[in-house]
Amino acid sequence: MSLLEVRNCTIRYQNGTPAVSNVSFSVEKGEIVSLVGESGSGKTTMIRAILGLLPPGGKVTEGEIVLDGRDLLKISEHEMQNIRGREIAMIFQDVGLSMDPVKLINKQYVEAIQVHEDISKEESYDKAVDMLRRMHLPDPKRVMASYPFELSGGMKQRVGIAMGMTTQPKILLADEPTSALDVTIQAQVVREMKELRDKYGATIILVTHNMGVASYLSDKIGVMCKSEMVEYGPRDEIIFSPKEQYTKDLIEAVPKMGGKRFAK
Amino acid sequence: MQSSEPLLKITDVCKEFPVKKQTLYAVSDVSLTLERGESLGLVGESGCGKSTLAKMVAGSLPITSGSITLDGVDYTKLPKREFRQFRRNIQMVFQDPLSSFSPRMRIGKYLCEPRVNYDHVPVETAMDEANELLEKVGLPAEFTDRYPHELSGGQLQRVAIARAIAIDPKLLICDEATGALDVSIQNQIAKILVDLVEERNIGCLFIGHDLAFVRSVTQKTAIMYLGRVVEYLSSETLEQECAHPYTKALLGSILDVYCDQEEEIAAMSGEPVSPVGKQEGCPFAKRCPNCTTLCKSSIPKLEPVNAYHKLACFNPM
Known part of the structure; x- marks a missing residue:
């Protein structure tokens, strides 16, 4: 099937x-x-x-x-x-528009993980950093501490793909x-x-x-x-x-x- | 009119914007020429200054230094009143068709406006011409009664071209004119543009980010990176003759329809550096595979390799 x-x-x-x-x-x-x-x-x-x-x-x-x-x-x-x-996860054409402009990537990302998984903030953070690293983003910790407007289009897109992939959707x-x-x-x-x-x-x-x-x-x-x-x-x-x-x-x-x- | 002089001559043009206490170098030392009946393509990543250059050529943005001449007239230094009349020689077609139209103006009025404005012809005459123009770009004459929102993106773009040629400009600037369109529509627009340029013997500055498409509609292509032209060559032989590492990298980034799925993409890593602050050394040095200490300390000049090929690189590939 x-x-x-x-x-x-x-x-x-x-x-x-x-x-x-x-x-x-x-x-x-x-x-x-x-x-x-x-x-x-x-x-x-x-x-x-x-x-x-x-x-x-x-x-x-x-x-x-x-x-x-x-x-x-x-x-x-x-x-x-x-x-x-x-x-099922989805990434959109302009990931920047689907992010909250006044929240750090860290906050949005951890929140997104915690909605789906019952784990602590620290574990979620580590998971997010690991995922960003897998998407070949240089310096994932700095990315986590940035606002969406501080990232370029390509970086935002990679953050979006990473966020979509964290829960390992089917x-x-x-x-x-x-x-x-x-x-x-x-x-x-x-x-x-x-x-x-x-x-x-x-x-x-x-x-x-x-x-x-x-x-x-x-x-x-x-x-x-x-x-x-x-x-x-x-x-x-x-x-x-x-x-x-x-x-x-x-x-x-x-x-x-x-x-x-x-x-x- | 001097016939020996090229139609458009851009000489050492610079554009700087103040950003807080620093300076943003949007365009630096760009020199290009364009002959009548020819199209020149400008290709580069977003933020490389190609649209800034287009705006300066169109006269809507003052230049910081250098000169731009059309038919031998340096129009960047004309007084305002004379420049208003001169401006008819340069017309522009923009990227997003819908937002470059007034939503409440019928297509007919939109097409008449330049003629009425510059040549003071009666509206009836201008309307007849509008019908002819529509026919020229392959649209039915009854479109004059429509509003922009009733037309598709490709149709609107054709109307925009029709308006641009209504007052017989000498130079047409297309800023990403096909960027928002589907590939099939893109090709129709390309045909119309190429025919117009040839038929009316005008010059066309064609800006785009799709190297494969730009080279298919132009005779010459200039590759820009961070405000500088890094390579200038004949479009037809671009693939074989290009020597700048950046041009090569752009070519490597294009995914061909018939590509081999097993093949690794030869994309370069990183992103363009910020144009704020004075550059030391070649702008491409940070992403260049051939970078040497010379590249980091001084800026290569655009120098001729042969009659139709100019290159700004110390270590061409």
Whole structure:
């Protein structure tokens, strides 16, 4: 049985047109799965539904989302709260916005750990520092004693990933984790996400519009277009021999070094 | 108009901002030229001064020292009144399409405004021209009655380009003009821009952070790091000819769609140092794999390697 299975999922917002229609995919343990597509194709809506965090008005109208044999759509909000952060964690595009600007990283991080685990402040602190070190942040103790605004975008993103990974969730959902970063910093974060999987066996679902990032990290790729998943399969198949015209066009459109030039 | 002179000539331009009691060196000793009918790409990480340079070229930010000439006229020293008329020669296209439009102005009015303002043509004539402009960027004429929020990001960006060319500028500045768009839309905008530059024989300063994309729409590329141009070369052969360790590192950071998953990413470590305070030595020294004691003590100058390639490095790769 797969770790996570999404079956024939349809999600609608108030106006009735589906944002995600009839999407199915499954994620095995230790896999990195990417959802790619243009803006408005429904990829973010899809992964927010997994966490039960759809924006107001959004609702899964058909289908099921099964984690380890439990249908996440049928359980109570109270049970869902136990799953959030502990079994499924999420990192957002701009981690800085989801941090408290007037609290030290130390305080927010320790608080986040203590919500999920019954351990002392000191133990939580050590755990946090250890996690930051694993994300290759130089001088983790200084990072812990900083406010979010004192950290650069790349550092905040790594703190966010570290916070998401501390409770060792079964699945890490990452919504455009590298899109707001410079290419050089993006490469560093991508490298660390790969290490999370290779060293610690993390399962990651990645939403991105960057085909390069998806291609480098993923085991499987799902291509979404206008609310539907037009193609889903192993990475090599999608990248090197796509069947759908849309996937071909999407890959073709990505600017490549040594690729097509518009200027003469 | 002197035809031997390049369209745009930036000479030793510096920009300093006071920060408390210190100075932030945003742009230092930048010299670049741009010919008619050509596009020059400016690439670098955030905070390297590329937008500051663009604002100075557009004339919206005074320069600290140096000179910028367009068609031989040093417009940074013009009196305010004359500069207002001169400004029509330089038009800009911004990154975020929606926030660069007034939400209450219809597209038609938005397109008419520059012509009415600078050339005092009647609104009816300007409206006819607006329709033509829309057609030129591949949009239907009925868009003149729409409001910005009714258009998608790619469509708005095309309207922004249409407005920029409405009064026949000599220089077009695109500051991350495609940064917020999807790749497929990005390519449509690129085609429109490249065609315009060629057809109207104007110059285009194209700023971006995606090296692969910028090189595909420009003839020359300048790589900036911490306020300095570290390498300037032909876009077409950028990959083969680049020699600066920073350019190499940028290239290494690009994740290709057809990459090998087993391959380690050759990303450099660390982040750019702060531009506050005077630099001693090469700005890239702290992250450079080829750094020597010379690099830490003196700043390399941008010197020509050959006719189309300039480099600022003591130990090129």
